Amino acid sequence: MKILHSWLKEFADFGDDIDALAERITELGLAVESVEHVGTPVKGVVTAQVLRLEKHPDAAKVTRVYVDAGDGVERHVWCGATNMQAGDVVPLATLGTNMPDGRVITQRGILGIDSEGMLCSGTEIGLSSDGSGLLILPKGTALGRDVYEALGVDSDVVFDLDVTRNRPDCTGYLGVARDVAAGMGKSLTLPKIDQSETGKSLSVPVAISAPERCSRFTVRVMSGISITQSPDWIARRLARAGMRSINNVVDVSNLVNLELNQPNHAYDFDSVKDGFIVRLARDGEQFTTLDAVERTLSAGDLLICNAQDKPVGIAGIMGGLDSEVTDATTSIAVEIAYFEPDAVRATSNRLALRTEASLRFERGVDPFGAEFALARFAELLRITCPGLVVHAGITDVRTDSLPEQVRTTQVRLNTIKRVLGIDVTAQSLAQLITPIGFTMNTTAINGEVEVGIPSWRNDCTSEIDIVEEVARHYGYDNLGKIVPTSPVHGRLSDVQKRRRLLREIVVSLGVSEAMPNPFLAPGELNKVGLSEDNALRLANPLVAEESVLRTSLLPGMLKSIAYNQSHRIRDISLFEIGHVYPQGTEILPDEFESLCIMVAGADASIAMDMWSQVSAGLGIGAQLAQDQPPAGYHATRSALLKRGKAVLGAVGEIDPSVLANAGIVGRVACLEVNLSVVLSEVTKPQSAQLVSKFPSSDFDLAFVVGNTVSAASMMKAIRQAGGNLLVDVALFDIYRGKGVSDDARSLAYRLRLQAPDRTLTDVEVSEVRAKCIAAAEKLGATLRG
Amino acid sequence: MDEMSSSASLTSEISEAQTAALAAIAGAGDAVALRAVQAELASKKSALTILRSRLGKIQDGEERKIAGQAINACAQSIEAALTDRMSTLLADERAFQVASEAMDLSEFVSAKRRGTTHIVTQATQRLEDVFIGLGFQVAEGPEVETDFYNFEALNMPKTHPARSEFDTMFIEPTSADQEPNSVLLRTHTSPVQIRVMQTWKPPIYAVMPGRVFRRDTPDATHMPVFHQIEGIVVDKGITFAHLAGIIEAFTKAFFGNDFSSRLRPSFFPFTEPSAEFDIRRANGAWIELGGCGMMHPNVLRAGGIDPDEYTGFAFGFGIDRMAKERHNVEDIREMYTNDLRFLRQFS
Numbered sequence A: 001m002k003i004l005h006s007w008l009k010e011f012a013d014f015g016d017d018i019d020a021l022a023e024r025i026t027e028l029g030l031a032v033e034s035v036e037h038v039g040t041p042v043k044g045v046v047t048a049q050v051l052r053l054e055k056h057p058d059a060a061k062v063t064r065v066y067v068d069a070g071d072g073v074e075r076h077v078w079c080g081a082t083n084m085q086a087g088d089v090v091p092l093a094t095l096g097t098n099m100p101d102g103r104v105i106t107q108r109g110i111l112g113i114d115s116e117g118m119l120c121s122g123t124e125i126g127l128s129s130d131g132s133g134l135l136i137l138p139k140g141t142a143l144g145r146d147v148y149e150a151l152g153v154d155s156d157v158v159f160d161l162d163v164t165r166n167r168p169d170c171t172g173y174l175g176v177a178r179d180v181a182a183g184m185g186k187s188l189t190l191p192k193i194d195q196s197e198t199g200k201s202l203s204v205p206v207a208i209s210a211p212e213r214c215s216r217f218t219v220r221v222m223s224g225i226s227i228t229q230s231p232d233w234i235a236r237r238l239a240r241a242g243m244r245s246i247n248n249v250v251d252v253s254n255l256v257n258l259e260l261n262q263p264n265h266a267y268d269f270d271s272v273k274d275g276f277i278v279r280l281a282r283d284g285e286q287f288t289t290l291d292a293v294e295r296t297l298s299a300g301d302l303l304i305c306n307a308q309d310k311p312v313g314i315a316g317i318m319g320g321l322d323s324e325v326t327d328a329t330t331s332i333a334v335e336i337a338y339f340e341p342d343a344v345r346a347t348s349n350r351l352a353l354r355t356e357a358s359l360r361f362e363r364g365v366d367p368f369g370a371e372f373a374l375a376r377f378a379e380l381l382r383i384t385c386p387g388l389v390v391h392a393g394i395t396d397v398r399t400d401s402l403p404e405q406v407r408t409t410q411v412r413l414n415t416i417k418r419v420l421g422i423d424v425t426a427q428s429l430a431q432l433i434t435p436i437g438f439t440m441n442t443t444a445i446n447g448e449v450e451v452g453i454p455s456w457r458n459d460c461t462s463e464i465d466i467v468e469e470v471a472r473h474y475g476y477d478n479l480g481k482i483v484p485t486s487p488v489h490g491r492l493s494d495v496q497k498r499r500r501l502l503r504e505i506v507v508s509l510g511v512s513e514a515m516p517n518p519f520l521a522p523g524e525l526n527k528v529g530l531s532e533d534n535a536l537r538l539a540n541p542l543v544a545e546e547s548v549l550r551t552s553l554l555p556g557m558l559k560s561i562a563y564n565q566s567h568r569i570r571d572i573s574l575f576e577i578g579h580v581y582p583q584g585t586e587i588l589p590d591e592f593e594s595l596c597i598m599v600a601g602a603d604a605s606i607a608m609d610m611w612s613q614v615s616a617g618l619g620i621g622a623q624l625a626q627d628q629p630p631a632g633y634h635a636t637r638s639a640l641l642k643r644g645k646a647v648l649g650a651v652g653e654i655d656p657s658v659l660a661n662a663g664i665v666g667r668v669a670c671l672e673v674n675l676s677v678v679l680s681e682v683t684k685p686q687s688a689q690l691v692s693k694f695p696s697s698d699f700d701l702a703f704v705v706g707n708t709v710s711a712a713s714m715m716k717a718i719r720q721a722g723g724n725l726l727v728d729v730a731l732f733d734i735y736r737g738k739g740v741s742d743d744a745r746s747l748a749y750r751l752r753l754q755a756p757d758r759t760l761t762d763v764e765v766s767e768v769r770a771k772c773i774a775a776a777e778k779l780g781a782t783l784r785g
Numbered sequence B: 001m002d003e004m005s006s007s008a009s010l011t012s013e014i015s016e017a018q019t020a021a022l023a024a025i026a027g028a029g030d031a032v033a034l035r036a037v038q039a040e041l042a043s044k045k046s047a048l049t050i051l052r053s054r055l056g057k058i059q060d061g062e063e064r065k066i067a068g069q070a071i072n073a074c075a076q077s078i079e080a081a082l083t084d085r086m087s088t089l090l091a092d093e094r095a096f097q098v099a100s101e102a103m104d105l106s107e108f109v110s111a112k113r114r115g116t117t118h119i120v121t122q123a124t125q126r127l128e129d130v131f132i133g134l135g136f137q138v139a140e141g142p143e144v145e146t147d148f149y150n151f152e153a154l155n156m157p158k159t160h161p162a163r164s165e166f167d168t169m170f171i172e173p174t175s176a177d178q179e180p181n182s183v184l185l186r187t188h189t190s191p192v193q194i195r196v197m198q199t200w201k202p203p204i205y206a207v208m209p210g211r212v213f214r215r216d217t218p219d220a221t222h223m224p225v226f227h228q229i230e231g232i233v234v235d236k237g238i239t240f241a242h243l244a245g246i247i248e249a250f251t252k253a254f255f256g257n258d259f260s261s262r263l264r265p266s267f268f269p270f271t272e273p274s275a276e277f278d279i280r281r282a283n284g285a286w287i288e289l290g291g292c293g294m295m296h297p298n299v300l301r302a303g304g305i306d307p308d309e310y311t312g313f314a315f316g317f318g319i320d321r322m323a324k325e326r327h328n329v330e331d332i333r334e335m336y337t338n339d340l341r342f343l344r345q346f347s
Helices: A018-027 A147-151 A173-184 A232-240 A248-260 A341-351 A356-361 A370-381 A413-420 A426-436 A463-474 A494-508 A554-566 A604-618 A656-662 A711-725 A762-778 B002-027 B031-042 B047-057 B061-100 B119-133 B161-166 B191-199 B240-255 B297-302 B320-326 B332-336
Strands: A002-004 A031-038 A045-056 A059-068 A074-079 A089-093 A156-162 A206-208 A214-223 A265-268 A276-280 A286-288 A294-296 A302-306 A311-314 A332-339 A395-398 A407-412 A448-453 A573-580 A592-600 A623-625 A633-643 A646-654 A668-674 A697-706 A726-735 A744-753 B144-146 B183-185 B204-213 B225-235 B260-268 B271-280 B286-295 B311-318
Touching: A002 A232, A018 A031, A018 A156, A018 A173, A018 B260, A045 A147, A173 A248, A173 A426, A173 A463, A206 A214, A206 A395, A214 A276, A214 A370, A232 A248, A248 A265, A248 A356, A248 A370, A302 A332, A302 A341, A332 A341, A332 A370, A341 A356, A341 B161, A407 A413, A407 A463, A413 A426, A413 A463, A413 B240, A426 A448, A426 A463, A463 B260, A463 B271, A494 A573, A494 A592, A494 A604, A494 B119, A554 A573, A554 A592, A554 A656, A554 A668, A592 A604, A604 A633, A604 A646, A604 A668, A646 A656, A697 A711, A697 A762, A711 A726, A711 A744, A711 A762, A744 A762, B002 B031, B002 B047, B002 B061, B031 B061, B047 B061, B119 B204, B119 B225, B119 B240, B119 B320, B191 B204, B191 B225, B191 B297, B225 B240, B240 B260, B240 B271, B240 B286, B240 B311, B260 B286, B271 B311, B286 B297, B297 B311, B311 B320, B320 B332
Parallel strands: A206 A276
Antiparallel strands: A002 A156, A031 A156, A045 A059, A045 A089, A059 A074, A214 A332, A214 A395, A265 A332, A276 A302, A286 A294, A302 A311, A407 A448, A573 A592, A592 A668, A623 A633, A633 A646, A646 A668, A697 A744, A726 A744, B144 B183, B204 B225, B225 B311, B260 B271, B271 B286, B286 B311
C-alpha cells in the first residue's frame, strides 16, 4: 500500500520528520518497505528564456545558448540539446547547483569558453520522464523563478507499506492514519463529508438472490454532473498512488477507495435506473469487464446485474464495459456493497483478476462504512461539479448475513499479563485500544472487560486478538527482554548424536555429503531396478520430471555421480543422509531416513570396507545375504544386509546396466543403510574383559577353498572350532593364480590362541589347530603346504 | 733372579697384552667386528686369561698382589675401551642409517582426503548447538504430512486465506477414499510443534530443524526444497519478554556479541501477537531474519495443551540463507548441484 505523506497529514499532525514517522509506522506493524521522495526540488534551478543560439565551428555537437534568467544579465551556456529555440522558457541550473545525480554545476566550459550554468531536461531535475531534450516550460512563465514553484510542483514522500493480512483496515488512508495517530498520541481528523440531500428522492430497487454472498448493497443517486478532468492535485495524488487519472467521477471513486478503504462503483444512472439484481452467475456465462476482456464465469461467481438481468459487474472485482460513465453522463448511481470475502477471493483467483477492489473485499472491508464513504464521494465530486445534486432516497438493502455492527469479546486482564508480562488495568487498557476504535467500560468485572470490536476490524474475533492490539500500541520494545532459564537439559537425543557420529565416520572415509533432489521423474525408479508402484506422486508438481517422490536414495545419488563424472571430477565419493517415502498402509507413507554412500571407480571390496567402518563405528551388525542381491545392484557382487527377515540395507556394486542407463563409466561401490533402525539402537556400555597376562600362541593356516564356499562361512567354521581359546582370527591374505585351481582361491588366516589363566601347552595348541583344520576341511577346504 | 725376571716379564707381558687388545678394539670397524674382538678377548686363549692363570704361580704374596692389580687394571681399561668403542660405532651406524634413508615427506601430502559435510548440515549443526546451549532439545518430524499438522492444527482451518501463501505441493491420493490435498509435503517445520506438544510434556524447550517444500520455481534465492529451523518454548509463565530474550540471546550467541535484535509486529496465523525479528550488525544495518510470536491459543489446544494454564512462543527462520551468506554463495542453486568442486570447499 503506497501512502503519500501529504495525504496522510490531512488526518493528523504527523510532522515532517520522515525517518521518525517511517520508524513509528513500522513499529506499529505496518512495515515501511521503502520511502521514496518524489518531486524533490533541486535548489538553484530557475526559469530562463532562450535569447539566441550560436553554433561554434569547432564543436558540431553542442550549441552555445544565450539566456536571460530574469536579472537582465545575458549568460551563455553550452548545450547538447537541439529542441530549443529563441523565445523558449527553459530550466537553468545556475552555478553551484547540486544536481540529483551528484554533479555540481561549475564554470567548466568547452574550447576555452566558460559555461555559466546548465540547461536541463525534465529527467535531470526529476520533473518528467522525458530526457530527450530540454524541458520547455509554458510560454509566459515568469523568468528567474524557482522552476518548481513556477510549475506548482510540490514535493512529497511515498511510504510503501507491507500491510499484513490481519489489517484489513490498513489498505486505506483512514485505517493507517487512525493507527499511526493513536501510536503517536495525535488526534485524528476525519475527512470532510457532504451530507446534503438536496435532490428529490430517487431510489434504485435492489434484489439480492444470494443473500449470504452479498449482505449489504447501498446505492446513492447523484446528478448535476459534468464529466471533466480532475484538478492537477487529484491527478498527481492518483499518479503517485500508481493510478491513472481518468475523469472527475472515476477519480473520485478511486480517491474514496484509497482514502476510506471502501471500494465503490459509479454507474451511469440511465443504465441501472430500473434497479440492480445481485445473483450467482450461470456456469459458462460470458461477461466483458471494463478492461475489455471477455470472461467466462462459473456458478460460484457473483454478478451484479441491471434490472434486465444484464450483468454490469463481477461483484467485488470489476465492473462492466457498458455501464461505465461516459462523457455524456450527467447522473450517476454510486454503489457500495459488502461481499463475503472468501468468495471474492475464490472468484478473483479463478479469473486471475486482482483489482484494487478485490484486494480489499477479500480481506474484508467495513460493512458499515457506506454512508460515510458516499458522503465523502459527494464532497469530493463537488470540487469539479459545483452543481452536484445528491438525491434523497438512498437504497440500503441488508441481508441476515450482514455481520453485527459491534461484535464483542471478553478480555481477561490476566491474559494480557500472562502473554505480555505487563500489568494493565481496565483504564490503561482503554487508553491503548479505544483510540483505534475499540470500545469498552473502564471498570473490570471479575478481572474481565467486554471489548467492542470496530466494524472495520473483521480480523479481531477473540481475546488474543485484543492482546495483540495491546502489544502493538504498548510497543514491542517496551515489553522487555528476559532470557528464560530453561529447566530442560539442552542436548541432542541419542539418535541425533549417533547421526552426527555417522556423518563423522563417513566423512573420515573421504566421502562428501550431497543433497540430491528428492523428486524424481516418472520411470526413474524403474531405471534403477526399483518398482514405482509404491511411490507417491505429486498432485501439482512444478514440472513433470519432478513429480515422483523417491522411495530410494539410489536414483538421486547416481545422478550426482554422473554429474561429477561428466565434469571430469576425480575421486568421486558422495553420501547422502535423507528421507525416502515409500507408500505404506496408513495415510502417511512409511517414511524413513536412509544412508547411501557411493564411490565411483571402486568395487564391492570398497563397499564392504565402508560397511565395516560404519558398522564398527555405530556398533551395529547384520548378516550378509549374498544369495539375495538387492535391486539395482550387481547380482554377483552385492548382498542384502539382513537381520533375520528384516532388511537393514544393501552393500556391493551397482548393476552395470543401471550404470549404463545413468551414463556412468566404471564401477560404483555402494552402501545403503536404513537409519531409522540403526540410529535408534543405542549401544550399551561395554564391560571390560580381563586382558590375559599369559603369552599367546600364534600360527597361520592357509587353505585352498572352492569359490562356492564363502569366506564368511570359513571364518565362522574356524571360529566355532577354535572355541574360547581362539581370541583372534583374521583373514590376512587371499590368493588366486598359479598353484591354485581356477575355481578356488587360497585363504590365509592368522590365529591367536590364549588363555586368561595360564600359558597354553603345546598339546593344547595342537588340539585347537587340528580342530580348526578339520572344520575347514569339512567345508571342502584343503590345508596348503 | 728367576722370580725377579718372571715378575718383570709378567708386567711387560700385561702391558703388551693391553696394547694388543686396545689396538684390536680400535681396529674393529663395526659393531660385529667389535663383538668378535670382545669374544676373542674373553676367550680362554686370550693373552690376559693366560696371564691371569699364571698369577697363582707367583710365590711372593706382595708380588702376586701387584701383578693381580696390574691385570685387573688392564682388564678394566680394555672393558672401558670396548664400551667406549661400541657406543661410538653404534652412534656412527645410527647416524649412517639416518643419513642414508631420507624420505621426502611432501610426497605424502593429502594422499587421502577427508570428505566434507554439506554446508546446510554444517549450518544446522551450528544452530542446534547454540540452542542446546540455551537449554533446548532437538525434535524431528516427517516431511510428508497431513493437512491437519501442516495447516489445521496451526490455526489455519480449511478456508483460511493464508493457506494460499504457502504454495503447497500436494500428494496424489493413494486410495479412492482419500480426500484430495489431505496429504502434502510440509511447507514449514511447524507441524513438528504440534507433534512435540502432543508427545512431550511442558516445560518444552525444543528446536526443530528440517527439510521443507514450497512450489517455488528455483532462482538465485529460492529452492522448492529448502531447510528451516523452528523453536518453541511452552511452560507456565512464559511471556513475550521471554521470546524477545531468547531471540536476543540466540542473536548474540550465533552471530556475535556485537549483533542485536528487535521484534516488530507482523502477522502469522499460528502466533499472536506475531513479530518479524530483525538482527542488527555492528555497522547498524538491519537484516530481516525470521518470524516469531506467542503461540496462538488454538495452536496450544491442537497440541493438547491448555492455553489457560500454559503460554508459549515460537520462532523460525531459513537455514539455507545462513549457509549461503556465511560462505558468500552467490546463487542458492549452487548448493544443490552436488558438484564435488563446490562441496569440498567447506571442511
